[in-house]
Amino acid sequence: MRRLAPALALGGAALVAVAGCGAQSTSSLGNVKLAAAEAVQQSVQKAEAVTSYSADVALEATGGDKGTSKIQGSLLYQSRPQLATDVKLDTITYGGQNVPGGARAILSGDTVYVKSQLLNKFAGAAKPWVKVSLTDVNAKEQAGIKGFMDQIQQFDLASTVKLLTASKDVKAVGTETVGGVDTTHYSGTFPVAEAAQVIDPAKSAQLQRDLSQAKNVKFDFWADAQSLPRKVALSGAQQGATFNLTAFFKGFNEPVEITAPPADQVSELPKNHVGN
Template sequence: MRRLAPALALGAAALVAVTGCGAQSTGSLGNIKLAAAEAVQQSAQRAGEVTSYSADLVLDATGGDKGASKVQGSLLYQSKPQLATDIKLDTITFGGQNVPGGARAILTGETVYVKSELLNKFAGATKPWVKVSLSDLETNEQAKVRDFMAQVQQFDLAGTVKLLTTSKDVKAVGTETVGGVETTHYSGTFPVAEAAQVIDPAKREQLQEKLSRIKNVKFDLWSDAESLPRKVTLSGSEQNATFNLAASFKGFNEPVQIAAPPADQVGDLPENHRGN
């Protein structure tokens, strides 16, 4: 499982992604005029009602000890009838070094399927996909997979937009078309310490650790006439380290097809990689 953990972390990172009073600026959603802070609140509420969607994601980071990094890919997400995600990372670069073949992770029920050339090399897997079921793992390893599942649930569309509601300076900056849909563009910043207070207490430490060197995160939100968030960008910098995350969303509450890979392409994680 120690070899599998980086692949799971990649999937969680891809979702990373990404509540208040504030500016008096107003923006237009359809024919309704709303204060910018209220519009962000409505977008967060609408995001919380979404049970399925698809997204395109790009994360760029520079500086720090590991140098430049980039993760680019897409995901499908559903929360009902059970949590399921399909994460495709076409580009993965850490410290200027590319991860060959990218990675893909499918989570359905209590099973995670991972496709990664790097994982196969280290784990000695003989099939393109590796399957990990909670029942196959020791108790401490089950906790790691469950933590990954919890991260998927926490850093989803609704969780990301909820962070923005802690902004004290959000304002409307105009209207733009995103993915063929007319949207209102909002911009502002949110304090990491306050944003951590609006998410699940069990995940506050994770958020603060990920953004430990950044006090304020700049964001942009593009919200459509139904207050659905069509695009979110997050960025920050501190001590010569920067990050930029862009996520575009579509297919709200539409059926998604998330299925396990063909059985003949799936192998189990080798025994010597299941425990400590």
């Protein structure tokens, strides 16, 4: 799982909510009793209608050849009038080493703004932010930069919920309060290979790369009375490596403010990193 920490860090990616096929457990959502699998399908429908939200995410990965990695941050997301995300990673520890200053990435249309001390050092940028147009970089550079952005875009609610529809053992395990909101708690597992088949093909390959060594993922999912996902916890283990990801969701369909940094704080990606 040596790819796991950096991959899930920004994508968080596509890991939320829950699902099931044929489970018989029931729960109460909005005073209506539903089978767990049916409740999850309702969450899929509700998630597909969400156009903006915010999230707090924490990831910890241990074992493997890179040691312990930790990531903690937050996310703003909107799909209209155009796709935009603002990801702040306040804490990044990879292989036991702290990444100074964390990282931040703002995606607006086909442009991404990245604030990272490490990137600035690598690119030789003099200003806090580096601006990259995904249509201007050559194929070699785009593989790295676009992959970075693909992981961010992967963190959309609908795809995450659909992932968990691959579960065949989802069940309701009780009711809990999450962030001051009453929720129903579900638990189950899903096979990574099967989950990858239910999402957008453009995101499927990335998911399988990110979780290539975790054949099955355990999840816990908390849905509110409107069937919206409020919290998800994912965990997996394979070949001595483990990961735990927890995400809290809020602000569904509320206005979000995602703006590019001031122009005087932004450098273009140097030409020697863009290619001819």
